[in-house]
Amino acid sequence: MRCSVLRMSTLFLRTLREDPSDAEVASHRLLVRAGYIRRAAPGGFTWLPLGWITFRNVERIVREEMDREGFQEVHFPALLPREPYEATGRWSDYGDNLFRLKDRRGADMLLAPTHEEMFTLVVKDLYSSYKDLPLTIYQIQNKFRDEARPRAGLLRGREFTMKDSYSFDIDDAGLDVSYAKHRVAYQRTFDRLGLPYVIVSAMSGAMGGSKSEEFLAPMAIGEDTYVRCTACDYSANTEAVQVAPPSPVAFDGLPAAQVVDTPDTPTIQTLVDLFNARADLRRADRDWTAADTLKNLVVKLKYPDGTIVPLAIGVPGDREVDMKRLEAQVAPAEIEPFSEADFAANPHLAKGYIGPGSLGEDKAAGIRFVVDPRIVDGTAWITGADSPGKHVVHLVAGRDFTADGTIEAAEVHAGDPCPRCSNDLEMARGIEIGHIFQLGRKYAEALGLTVLDENGKTRVVTMGSYGIGVSRAVAAIAELNCDDKGLIWPAEVAPADVHIVATGKATDQQLPAAEILAAECEAAGLRVLFDDRVGVSPGVKFNDAELVGVPTIVVVGRGLADGVVEVKDRRTGERADVPLADVVARLKG
RNA sequence: CGGGGUGUAGCGCAGCUUGGUUAGCGCGCCACGUUCGGGACGUGGAGGCCGGAAGUUCAAAUCUUCUCACCCCGACCA
Structure with missing residues (x-):
């Protein structure tokens, strides 16, 4: 507790009469203008006295809520050797975002972007019995990520402060408990910080099947798009939205598939227009729409080990393939476009007219074909006939073609039905202020963190990791608590x-x-x-x-x-x- | 990494098209005086390698090329 009055006459402070020209968002603009922070490096900021007091208030609240749950604070170096990160593959997986450097002997070092490896190793170093678990330890420390584009002041920097904690449990039930404790602690923390939030389910990505949720503070300048239901409390990252598939339709009475000459139909719209314009193709009950078409896109998946595998995705023609959603589904593979050369090398594919007739692992091209969940058995489609200038109509899923599986890769639109209550979804933006994550055994396995159970058997420990962006939280609070005159701090974080x-x-x-x-x-x-x-x-x-x-x-x-x-x-x-x-x-x- | 924009005093900007003494303005800063409830006023000051490098030229803030940085939009983002 500070025990002297802060005097403006001597405070190291200079307020600016005008907005700094390089700041766009309110939090950045006002924190600089009010003399809380100064830019010191690309993606790095100096905290001035008022800012540092405020920062420490936020940090203190985060710490108090961690301690209240019995989590224990530790502190690691940020400058670390390559080896632990090599063991988990992250030395290379992290790509350009990792700050790599060499020491005077030429040894590879890094500035830690996050600390799973070190926490895993220190527990391995000290613990070896199930009796020692569960354990949760945390630190509050600066992290380093060589972001391609730092932006918006404190909201996305290259050096920033994060509270990261890690839980260690003997089994999945224990992990669920540790995870739930963090969830509650985070709710209390953000309530105290005066930060509104929504909790959205996020993609577990490469970890596969593990549970992960993000705490997003809703704001227009947020970088994450999420959906929320207008009726129930469902919300999710767009990457994680699960489309509620319609029920299968009976095949009875559906017309037979018919190949149609469709010259000059380079886009879905021109294709739909042609079908509506021709008397022999027009529908009796209504016009054809883009939603009646099945758009097929071929991409290449590049896996970390370098293997490249083509993948075909079928989505209703009124939607684009959302690359973020697709990437989240195929992680850790990366998406690459299917080039002209790839088409040339694959004569079974008719560019622009690709249809289910040529797609699938059992077809000549041998390309795995996955479709949007809306393409259920009994739905009929206009789609490519695998021959230049030709499309096929009344092609029925389950009767005329069968995909190799489904994939959540189609764009999510406002107005789509909520998977929980089927009311309308709406799109919103937010900034990620916290992330809780069931890691499972990936790191424990890679680094050999095991304990003996009550039967003397070796068990791999299961882990969770949990983060709060402390410096980002300061900016998020500022962003949501200001007016045209300046900042308006919530009581507990105010300087x-x-x-x-x-x-x-x-x-x-x-x-x-x-x-x-x-x-x-x-x-x-x-x-x-x-x-x-x-x-x-x-x-x-x-x-x-x-x-x-x-x-x-x-x-x-x-x-x-x-x-x-x-x-x-x-x-x-x-x-x-x-x-x-x-x-x-x-x-x- | 693509597209767009901007680099001139601590901050905000003009000057650049059409090259020409000593580079301007407002705020802030220093000194003195006046003023004192909504960013006061007067007088006098200090403060600049015009982002950097190379080039063209008798002469470059200004023209050319390259580079660096920052901001915005995308790509990317445990």
Whole structure:
């Protein structure tokens, strides 16, 4: 606890009258303008006194909520040797995002982007019995990621502070408990930070089947798109949305498949227009739409070991393939486009007219064919006939073709049915402020973390990892708590409880009266920011106070002659004249 | 990594098209005086390798090439 009044006359602070030209988003703009941070390096920021106090408040809250769950704080180096990361494959898997360097002897080192390996190894180093588990340890530390594009100030930097914790359990049931404890701790943490959040299920990606949820703070400038139901509480990352498949339809009475000459139909729209324009193809009940077509896209999957495998994806023609969703499904493989040369090498594929007739592992081209879950048995489609200038209509899934499987890769649209309650979904944006993750045994297996169970048998430990972006949280709070005048901190993270402004000239009564008030507030346990500057005009002080964003502003000014000061709520703008003697009691209440 | 934009004093900007003494303006900063409840005023100051490098030229902030950095949109992002 700080035990002296922060004085504006000596505080290492310079507020800016104008917005910095290189800052776009509100949090970045205001944190720089109000003198909380300065850019020091590409993707790196210096914390100035007000900013550092605020940062430490956030850090303290995170720490208190971790400690409350009985998690124990440790601290690792950020500068680490290559070997542990080599053992788990992440030295190369992390790609360009990893800061790699060499020491004077030429040994490979890295600046840690996250610490799964080191936590796993330290537990391996010290523990070897099931009796030692469960265990959760955490640290609050700077992480390094060589982001392709740092942006938005503190929201995405190359060096940032993260609270990362890791749980160690003997079995899956234990992991579920550790995971649930973190989930609750995170909810409490973000509540205290004054950060609204939604919890969305996220993709487990390469880990396969493990549970993972992200805490997103909803905001327009967020980088993550997620969907939420307009009726129930379902929400999910777009990558993780599970489409509710329609029920299969009976084949009875469906017309037979028919190949049609369709010249000059390079797009889905021209194809639909042609079908609607021709009397012999027109539907009796309604017009054809893009949703009646089946669009087939071929891509190449490149696996980390270098193998390249083609994959065909079929989606309804009214949707594009969402590359992010596709990538999440095929991780750790990367997606590469199917090039002209690939088409040339594969004569079974008619570019632009690819259909189920040529796709599938059992076909001549031998390409695995997976389709959107909406393509259930009994649905009929207009799709490529595998011959230039020809499409086929009434091609029925389950009757005329069978895919090798389904895949969640089609775009999600606003208005799509919620998989839980089938009401409309809507799209929203948010910034990831926390992520909880059931890792399973990947790291324990790779690094040999085992313990003996009660039967003396060796068991691989199962792990979870859990992160909160501490520096990002400061920015997220700022982003969601500001107005056109400046920042408006929630009480617990604010750099002070009260901002006392003394107006008048040096020889007036206001300054000594404010000085006494500041001392009284401090004695009452309030954290005080005191604008004791002389020769600074009142307008400047008022504007600075609003910019800095301490929750309560007390003006010791012209009302002093009547024995009152003005107490102003920064958030609501409400102001009241309060007798000097009652101020401390009012602020404490 | 693609597309777009911007680099001139601590901050915000003008000047560049059409090259020409000593590079300007506002804010901030320093000194003195006045002022003192919504970013006061006067007078006098300090502060610049015009992002960097190479070139063209008698002469470059200005033209050319290369490079670096920052911002935005995409790609990427435990």
